[in-house]
Amino acid sequence: MAEVRTPRETISREKQARVAYKPTSMLPDPNPEPGYTFRWVSTHILGQSNPTNMSQKLRDGWVPVKAVDHPELMLAGSDKTGNVEIGGLMLCKIPTDRAEAMAEYYNGQAQSQMESVDNSFMRQNDPRMPLFSDRKSSSTRGGFGSGSK
Numbered sequence: 001m002a003e004v005r006t007p008r009e010t011i012s013r014e015k016q017a018r019v020a021y022k023p024t025s026m027l028p029d030p031n032p033e034p035g036y037t038f039r040w041v042s043t044h045i046l047g048q049s050n051p052t053n054m055s056q057k058l059r060d061g062w063v064p065v066k067a068v069d070h071p072e073l074m075l076a077g078s079d080k081t082g083n084v085e086i087g088g089l090m091l092c093k094i095p096t097d098r099a100e101a102m103a104e105y106y107n108g109q110a111q112s113q114m115e116s117v118d119n120s121f122m123r124q125n126d127p128r129m130p131l132f133s134d135r136k137s138s139s140t141r142g143g144f145g146s147g148s149k
Contacts, residue, residue: 044088062092
C-alpha cells in the first residue's frame with residue numbers, strides 16, 4: 001500500500017538562523033574602565049624572564065591589573081602578586097590621555113622616518129627618468145585576460 005504524503009508546497013518551514021562560530025580569544029578583554037586603556041605586556045618570552053620590557057612599561061606609566069578588580073575574566077591572579085597573567089603576558093592599564101600622548105609621539109617618530117626615507121629616495125631623482133613617490137595601492141577582483149565573456 002502506498003504511503004500518503006503531503007505536498008511540499010503545503011509545508012511551511014520557518015527559516016532557522018545559522019549559528020556562526022567564533023573561536024574564543026586567547027587573551028580575554030576586561031570590562032572597560034572610563035579613562036583607562038588596557039594592554040597585555042610581555043613578562044616572559046619563550047619561558048625566559050623579560051624584566052627589561054616590564055621595567056620600561058612600568059616607567060612609562062603602565063600599572064598591573066589585579067585579578068580581584070576584574071572577576072569577569074574568571075582568572076586566578078598570579079600566586080606571588082595577584083596580577084592578571086596568562087602565558088607570559090600581564091594585563092596592565094594606563095590613563096587614556098597618557099596612552100594617546102604616547103601614540104602621538106610614536107606616530108611622529110614613524111612619520112619623520114618616512115620623510116627621511118622619502119628625502120633620501122628623491123635625492124637620486126634624475127629629470128631624464130623621474131622617480132615617483134606616490135604611496136597609493138589598489139586591488140582588483142576579477143578574471144584573467146580581457147574579462148569574462
